[in-house]
Amino acid sequence: MRRPIIAGNWKMNKSAAEAVDFVRDIRRDLNAITLADSVVCPPFIALQSVSEVLQATRIGVGAQNMHFAEAGAYTGEISTSMLKPYCQYVILGHSERRAYFAETNEDVNKKVKVALQSGLTPIVCVGESLEQNKAGLTHSFVSEQVQAALAGLSADDVNGCIIAYEPIWAIGTGLSASVEEAGRIIGLTVRGALSTAFGEDTAQTVRVQYGGSANPENIGDYMRHPDIDGALVGGASLKRDFVEMVRIAAEVKGIPA
Ligand code: PGA
Numbered sequence: 001m002r003r004p005i006i007a008g009n010w011k012m013n014k015s016a017a018e019a020v021d022f023v024r025d026i027r028r029d030l031n032a033i034t035l036a037d038s039v040v041c042p043p044f045i046a047l048q049s050v051s052e053v054l055q056a057t058r059i060g061v062g063a064q065n066m067h068f069a070e071a072g073a074y075t076g077e078i079s080t081s082m083l084k085p086y087c088q089y090v091i092l093g094h095s096e097r098r099a100y101f102a103e104t105n106e107d108v109n110k111k112v113k114v115a116l117q118s119g120l121t122p123i124v125c126v127g128e129s130l131e132q133n134k135a136g137l138t139h140s141f142v143s144e145q146v147q148a149a150l151a152g153l154s155a156d157d158v159n160g161c162i163i164a165y166e167p168i169w170a171i172g173t174g175l176s177a178s179v180e181e182a183g184r185i186i187g188l189t190v191r192g193a194l195s196t197a198f199g200e201d202t203a204q205t206v207r208v209q210y211g212g213s214a215n216p217e218n219i220g221d222y223m224r225h226p227d228i229d230g231a232l233v234g235g236a237s238l239k240r241d242f243v244e245m246v247r248i249a250a251e252v253k254g255i256p257a
Helices: 016-031 044-053 095-100 105-118 130-134 138-149 155-159 179-198 200-205 219-224 241-253
Strands: 005-009 037-041 060-063 089-092 121-126 162-165 207-211 230-233
Touching (some): 005 162, 005 207, 016 241, 037 089, 044 060, 089 105, 105 121, 121 138, 138 179, 155 200, 162 179, 179 200, 179 219, 219 230
Parallel strands (some): 060 089, 121 162, 207 230
């Protein structure tokens, strides 16, 4: 059984002080939800303080990116061993990283391998552009992204990953994908690619999130789809809406830890 998981991707929002105030505010209510996993992903500068506030709670902490090297001359970058004391998760290959920072499938693949080796759970993001969607290329493009991101991994490794299907046209636009469309791409394309590369057991084990304008109003419908296990949430994760979304996910298909 796949336990629901809602992760908040704060992107470049909230100072360290604002981050601490926010998690102090939501900590008690979020921690009271036992039937779904929740993860907050603040900017690097707030990881340490947020992880301190969330110590001894069931709320996970994730980074939004990392470098694949362990250390060295990579100005502005951060490695897994630097993240490890404060995080259990790391978002990798977000479409904004791919679009604005030229991350390739190969970079994402290297990062996924290093994250797993270090014991961080990767949240691997895939998703097509509006042009690709309109041209009918979603299936082939997303399948390729999934297989490239996970190339060279064992089925066991892949079982330890989370995948977020985030159509780029739905991110931050208010234009969320329909449940039918998101469910079809997650079920047929993402799980299909996992099944081809790693076997059907893995395809049914890996938790797959939807992302793109998810909010308290639509999360229940996504969660009711049998192939959707949660959401990667941007805008709505910056507010108390996030707690409501985790509560709804737990209510729709909660599973004890
Ligand atoms: P959004 O962002 O919820 O603001 O659309 C989702 C994401 O980019 O992870």
